Amino acid sequence: MQYNFNEIEAKWQKYWAENQTFKAENNSDKEKFYVLDMFPYPSGAGLHVGHPLGYIASDIYARYKRHKGFNVMHPQGYDSFGLPAEQYAIQTGQHPAITTAENITTYRRQLDQIGFSFDWSREVRTSDPKYYKWTQWIFIQIFNSWYNKDTDKAEDISSLVAVFEKEGNASINAVCDEDIAIFSSEEWKSFDSKKQQEILLQYRLTYLAETEVNWCPALGTVLANDEIVNGVSERGGHPVVRKKMTQWSMRISAYAQRLLDGLEKIDWPQPLKDSQTNWIGRSQGASATFKVNDHNAVIEVFTTRPDTIFGVSFMTLAPEHELVLQITTPEQKAEVEAYIEATAKRSERDRMADVKTISGAFTGAYAEHPFSKEPIPIWIGDYVLAGYGTGAVMSVPCGDQRDYDFAKHFNIPIPNIFEGVDISEEAFADKSKTVIANSDFLNGLPYKKAMKLAIYELEKLGQGEGKINYRLRDAVFSRQRYWGEPFPVYYVDGMPQMIAAEHLPIALPEVEKYLPTETGEPPLGNAEVWAWCTKENKVVHNSEINNATVWPLELNTMPGWAGSSQYFNRYMDPTNNNEIFSKEAMNYWQDVDLYIGGSEHATGHLLYSRFWQKFMFDRGFVPKDEFAKKLINQGMITGTSAFVYRVEFSIESAFNPEHDSDMNDDDIRLFSEFEKNLTSKIGSLFVPKSYVDKEYGDLEKILNNSLFNNQIAKEWSDYVLNKFEISEDQVYLKFQHLNPIHADVSLVSVTDQLDIEAFKNWREEYKNAVFILEDGNVYDSKSFPEDKWRGSFIVGREVEKMSKSKYNVVNPDEICAEYGADSLRLYEMFLGPLEQSKPWNTAGITGTHSFLKKLWRLYFDDNGAKFTDTEPTKDNLKTLHKTIKKVEEDIANFSFNTSVSTFMICVNELSTQKCTSKSVLEALAILVSPYAPHIAEELWSQLGNTASISTAPFPTFDASHLVESSKEYPISFNGKMRFKLELPLDMSKDQIEEVVMAHEKTQQQLQGRTPKKVIIVPGKIVNIVG
């Protein structure tokens, strides 16, 4: 009986689908286990072999947990809103919903063929109105909430209104906009509704604010930082300007500290936690205010080093700082304005990339030092960023390198306030070695004490306080796109109103064009039916807007992360139309036990999701304030690109017709045209990898020899030679350089041979290309009609990111067809540690494929089944239990690559032992089944079982089968292993020493010397020193 993997895999995939084998129930006596993958964006290119890596790992874990008796939920869905479908719509007019649906069909087919144990009954799609209804619902909940710092959680906005009504806002301790005026309860009651709404908006967890965007006038659209290269748009190279727009923002900054604290209780990779920590960027220090001389203004700064306040010799404001124009003196005005203009021209990226150039301008104004009352010059400089802290710094050149460089550049004094430190070359920033000097009341104090005292004195003056600053900024939540969730928002007199939850979803309107409108409004501005009727509670035609009962709807849509920030909770109860999820479902599933996905989402999805989860927790919707207990980052599978080397050359001749002949002008012109024509007629000339290392001269010689053996070149050169009566050696190929060109990896054999015919047919421009083979001969299709690989042409290889543009994408469909899904699953795991990035090499898959064939032959030969009811031998049991132990340890450590090796060893051993014992083979099938589920199901059913193998309990490890009575000791001399000696394990140290010392090989090694020392570690090693 043959291992017919195609048939077996199709059969079991059908069985699982029909029997809903992996459907998880929302209540069960079993313990729950929730295994989650990051759901994919269904791109038009489909899956490549790098994509399923994480899914295979999570699938192994999910299947293992089922064998261990857990009720496992392993859902999958699609993050189906996004830019590519929208851009395709702009180009072709095809509705993004259609593109998305087609792509999902491809994805589903590709996922199904790999044999995942997904519970497809729980599938979600973020672009499905039934799903985004709940994204809109969450937005409304966030809008109706404010953050109470006293209780340190989000509360319903009604609790805030209650306080306003009772006592005004003076005692409110909220995360809110800055500079909210204080009002009393009487004043609050006297405000009209619009004024009250304006005030509340300043407290809500999502609010409207003016934020800067990258606006590209030519494209009429907003661009992400990634879409801008060197200050112009990536598409088309149009100029980009900074523009203020009113947009929704989320007050994620309210959660900065809790997002930081929460990291301690979740089992996520340390590098990922580090990047979230850096992103949140907590720094402890003080805020201080400096009075500006001759102006009724103060500059507020944040500093982490209040202890160095006496070292301040100037202040620096960001060029965009609001005070700059106000305080600049008439004499400095021209210089300052020129500098501001120059800065505005540089994009934020440019400004940040260029660390070396020091630039700035003096405003002419002075501030007053809070303690010494000395005047301090105020400068502007673009190393200070408007978006961080207060956009102003107190510059302490002796203690900060950037301040130091700035001071040196502009000849500003650098007072030294550190005891025993030389600052003539660079600033001194080592807090732990700091002792303050020349600083009045701080003299002689170390960093910590000086910092405390400085803050205390600042507070006494009323010019500062201790402060914690976070880098994390509020998240902009509006996008000027079509293919995203519409907001459930309409505007009354410019004030945003939420549509009541019972009227959701507010579905995306149809538009004619997916581009922004001519007036620069978002694409939804093109919609004709996009107004809200408060009487009928439905979306109506824009013409009905009367600003009484019918109002305009919000034109922005939500960002990509909206739909992905709660999808893991929706999976618990995905078809519930009345609630985002039922209390029962949430109470049963609680949170994600294992989440697997890429680390590129560290500061995006994984931070926003934690934020929303904490919000949902505060408002009592979810029982856990962290959504995923454990997270694993799978590494990237890189591609192995193939290169052919194009010879850049020209045909030249040593023959100069003007001097060497009596040609007329016409012939001379004709001749030079022949030279050119010959070059282009030969067209592309390719050489294999081995030519890269050849000497310049050798290479040119080979090329010339080959070239004139080539038919095309010969015909042409003969023609030229005859026509002008010049000798052959006077026309030659001049070599310039080799240019590596990507060749599609599907045109290359596993032994790196190029299929030249296929390559020529791959692209029109290579149709007539000439190939010089390893042996220096020119490839001729007629000489190799039988064997396409015989013309030896070896390509170069290089590891790069797997991408379409590099022609190194390997499609899982072909792998599944040729080797089967089980081979693919095993191979992806076998490649290396899950979290590591590693190169794909299709050639290696024969290893796991032949392992599966060997496994199959343990159960079947040509005559059919081999298994019998015979008792297992001692060796059989030893092999089996060794394998159980190792595989369980490996799964616990997510070390799937080593468990594949373990299976190989196990099968090799059982084959050698000629094991036919059914009990052993049954256990083996279960062990393998999480990794290679199709073959395992087939073996299981052939062994006579009727239920799916996924219901079988995992074999239990029995240590008694591994008990050894003896050990082959390595005998080392001075740490070097010289020979091995089999000794009983119950031998005492003394007995071992006696036997080892008496051994003839020991004496031979010692050559009469007496050892200084004999180290014996029972069960491990013997080392003889001396």
Add this chain to the structure above:
RNA sequence: GCUCGAGUGGUGGAAUUGGUAGACACGUUGGACUUAAAAUCCAAUGGACAUUAGUCCGUAUGGGUUCAAGUCCCAUCUCGAGUACCA
């Protein structure tokens, strides 16, 4: 620059607390079977010398600790990832 991670055969990688370096595969070479190929099986495969035995070198480099170091410590180099003037 900073933070984190990593450097092991021709290649991917293994080596759980310091205890036989190179498991398991790929590739390569030789052999068996075959008209031939594929498939399968067997053998060899870190390097050098010696080809019986064996010796020396070897986990990026240089030092150190130890009976014993891929593993621990110090310094240096290289690569990768993240971050970006964070006051």
